[in-house]
C-alpha cells in the first residue's frame with residue numbers, strides 16, 4: 001500500500017521515526033492546483049467514481065467509519081431494544097408517548113438493524129475489501145519477490161556496521177542468514193535479506209477474518225432462529241418443536257416454520273438448590289427427548305450447560321412454580337389447572353391466575369354460562385410466612401408451600417379476543433362489574449380445600465416446577481468462532497511481527513586498513529521497516545554471527561559509525 | 574476473613590495515598606532539568622545522529638552510551654548535561670514513594686486473597702471485587718514498567734492518584750458483602766473471561782497514564798504553559814511516552830480481544846447467543862472499536878500522533894463507562910444477577 005511504502009521511504013531517508021506524512025495526494029485529493037482541471041482525459045463521472053473509491057478505501061476514511069460505528073452503537077445501550085427486551089420497549093412507549101414515535105421512526109429501538117447502523121458497517125466493510133484486496137495482491141507479489149537491492153549508502157541506514165576481518169564469502173553469509181530464516185538474495189557483491197513477512201500476512205489475516213466474522217453473523221441472522229417458552233413439568237405439558245408452541249419466536253429471513261427440526265421435549269424433573277441465604281447455587285432440568293427415529297431418551301441440562309439437539313440447542317433461562325388447583329363446579333365436575341405463576345422476587349414469590357372458563361356449563365346443552373365462569377388470582381409462596389400478612393415468600397425452596405387465592409366469578413372476558421396478561425385477570429371485567437370477587441382471600445396449604453359461597457370448591461393439590469427455555473439454532477456460530485480465532489492470530493502476528501531488511505556489501509579493503517591478509521571489508525546496513533526497539537540488538541547479533549568463525553567476539557562488530565579512516569581502536573565504553 | 578479483607582483495603586488505600594504524597598514531594602523538589610530531560614530520545618533519531626557523527630568524524634559507539642551516574646536510563650545522552658542537578662531530598666522521596674507503592678500493592682493483593690478465601694472462590698464475583706482485581710493488575714503492570722524504566726517514576730504521582738481514587742470508589746460505591754457466585758457465573762469460560770478482561774483492562778488503564786502525559790508533554794513542547802500543560806515540564810520526553818502508550822495498548826488489545834471472545838463463548842453457553850447487545854457487550858464493542866481505531870490511526874501516516882493518542886484516551890473513557898457507568902445506569906444480564 002502506498003501509504004506504508006511512503007512512510008518507510010521517509011524513514012529510511014533519515015527523518016525521525018513516525019513522522020506523519022500526508023497520504024498519497026492521489027488518494028482523493030483534488031486535481032492539482034496550477035493546472036486547469038480540463039487537462040484530464042478521463043470522463044468526469046468516471047473520474048468522480050474513481051476518486052470516491054479511492055477516498056472510501058483510504059485508511060483515514062476507515063478510521064472515520066470506525067469512529068462512527070462506535071458512536072452509532074451507543075444509543076443501543078441507552079434505549080431499550082426490541083430484539084433484547086420487548087417489554088422494556090413497551091414500557092418506554094408508555095412512559096414517553098411523545099418521544100417514542102420519533103425515536104422509533106429513526107430506528108432507536110432497533111439500533112443494530114437500523115439503516116444508519118447498517119450503512120456504516122456496510123461502508124466500512126466495503127472500504128475494508130477495497131483496501132485489503134490490493135494489499136493482498138501486493139503482499140503475494142512481495143512474498144514471491146526477492147528482497148530489494150541494497151541502497152547506495154549503507155551508512156545512511158538506521159543500523160550500520162563494518163566488518164574488517166571478514167573473509168568476504170558472501171555465500172556463507174547468505175547461508176547464515178537463511179538459517180535464521182531470512183529471505184536472501186545475492187546480487188554480485190551484495191546480499192539482500194528481508195524478514196518478518198508474517199507481519200503483513202497477519203495484518204491481512206486479521207482484516208479478512210473481520211469479513212469472516214461479519215459473514216458468520218449474517219449467516220446466523222438469515223438461517224438461524226429461536227423461540228422462547230415456558231415448560232411445565234409433566235407429560236401433559238410436553239411440547240414439540242413447532243412455531244406455534246413458542247410464546248415468542250424469531251426466524252431468520254431465510255427460514256420458515258417448516259424448517260424447524262422435529263423433536264419433542266417433556267420436562268420430567270427440575271431441581272434447584274439454594275444456599276441458606278436463599279441465593280441459588282445450582283439448577284438442573286431433566287427432560288425426555290424424542291427426536292427422529294431414536295427411542296425417547298433422558299437428557300439433562302443446566303445454566304451454562306445447554307442441551308444440544310440435532311439442529312438446535314435448548315438453554316435454561318429461568319424457573320418457577322406452577323400450582324395445581326382443582327376446581328369442582330356446581331355439577332360436580334372437577335377441572336385442574338397448572339398454570340405457571342410468574343416469579344416476582346428472589347424468594348420466588350409467584351403471582352398468577354388459574355382461569356376456569358368452561359365450568360358450570362348448562363347440564364343439558366353443555367353451553368357456557370358467561371356469568372358463571374370462575375378464576376382464581378393469587379400468590380404462591382414456596383415458603384409461606386408463619387403468620388399474616390401473606391404477601392411474600394421467605395425462602396425460594398418449598399419448605400412450607402401455600403397459595404393465597406382470591407376467587408372471582410362472572411365473565412372472564414376471554415371471548416373478547418383482546419390479548420391480556422396470563423398472570424393477571426382482565427381488570428376491565430372487574431371494574432365494569434362483570435367479574436366479581438367472592439369473599440376475602442384465602443390461604444391454602446397443599447391438600448386444603450376452600451368451599452365457595454355457591455358450594456363449589458377449589459383445592460390446592462400441589463405444585464409442578466416449570467422452566468423457561470430458549471431453543472436456538474445459529475448456523476453462523478462456527479464460522480464466527482473460527483474467524484475470531486484467526487482474527488486473533490492475525491492480530492498478534494501483525495502487532496508483534498517486525499519487518500526488517502539487512503544488506504551486506506563487499507567492498508575493497510581500504511589501503512590503510514589494519515586488517516589481516518585474507519580479509520576484506522564488508523559493510524552491513526539494517527533497516528527496521530516498522531517500529532522495533534530490539535532491532536539494534538538483533539542486528540548486532542546477526543552481524544556477529546556472520547563472522548567467519550560464527551561466534552560473536554567481544555571486539556566485533558563495530559556497530560554504529562562507519563570508519564572511513566579505518567580507525568580500528570575500540571569505541572569508548 | 575471478610576472483615577480482615579475490608580480493613581486491609583483501608584490500609585492499602587492509605588499506602589497508595591502516602592506513596593502519592595511522596596511522589597508529590599519528589600515532584601515539588603525535583604528540578605526540571607533532570608526530570609524533563611531524563612528520557613530517551615527516539616531510537617532512530619539517536620542512531621541517525623550517531624551514524625552521522627560517526628560518518629563525519631568517528632566517535633564512540635552510539636548504541637549503548639556510557640551509563641551516567643544518577644540516571645538509570647540506558648540509551649540517552651541528554652542527562653549527561655544535567656547530571657547532579659537533582660536534590661537528594663527529591664530522590665529520597667521518590668524512592669520512598671516506590672517502596673510505599675510496593676507495600677500498598679502487597680496489601681492490595683492481601684485484600685483480594687482474603688476476600689477470595691472468605692468467599693471460597695476467585696474474587697471476581699461482583700463489581701467491587703472486579704475493580705479491585707483490575708486495579709491490582711494495573712499497579713503490578715506499573716511496577717514492572719518502573720523496574721524496567723526507572724525514569725518513568727515521575728508518572729507515579731498520577732498512577733497512585735488513580736489508584737487512590739479507584740479504590741475509594743470501589744470501597745465506597747461498589748462495595749457489597751461476600752456472596753457466592755450465582756449459577757450463571759459458575760463456568761470455566763467465565764473465569765477465563767473475567768481474568769483476561771481484568772488483566773487487559775488493568776493494562777489499558779495503565780496505558781492511559783502515558784497517553785495523557787504524552788498529550789500534556791506534547792502541548793508543553795508546543796509552547797503551551799497553562800495548567801495541565803505546565804505539568805509537561807516534569808515528565809519524560811514526548812516520544813518516549815508515545816511509544817510506551819503504544820506498547821501497552823498493543824499488548825493489551827489482543828488480550829482484550831481474546832477476553833471478549835471468551836465472554837462470547839460463555840454467553841453462548843449461558844444465554845444461547847454469543848452476542849446479544851447487552852449494555853456491557855455494547856460498551857465492550859465500543860471500546861474495542863475505539864482501541865482498534867487507535868491502533869489504526871497510529872498506523873495511518875496522515876494521522877498525527879496526538880490525534881491517535883486522543884483516540885486512546887477516548888478508549889480509556891469508554892472502558893470507564895463500562896466499569897462504572899453500565900453497572901450504575903443500565904440494567905442488563907451482566908448486572909451479575911443471573912437467574913432469578
Ligand code: HEM
Pocket residue numbers: 001004056057058059060062066124125127128129131132202203206207210490491494495864865866868869872873
Ligand atoms: C472493520 C474495520 C477495521 C478494523 C476493526 C481494523 C482494525 C485494525 C487494527 C486493530 C489494526 C492494527 C493492528 C494491525 O496492525 O493489524 C489495523 C491495521 C491496519 N488496517 Fe485496519 N481495520 C479495519 C478496517 C480497515 C480498512 C477499511 C482499511 C483500509 C482502508 C484498513 C487498513 C489497515 C492497515 C493498512 C493497517 C496496518 C498498518 C500497518 O501496521 O502497517 N483497515 N486495522
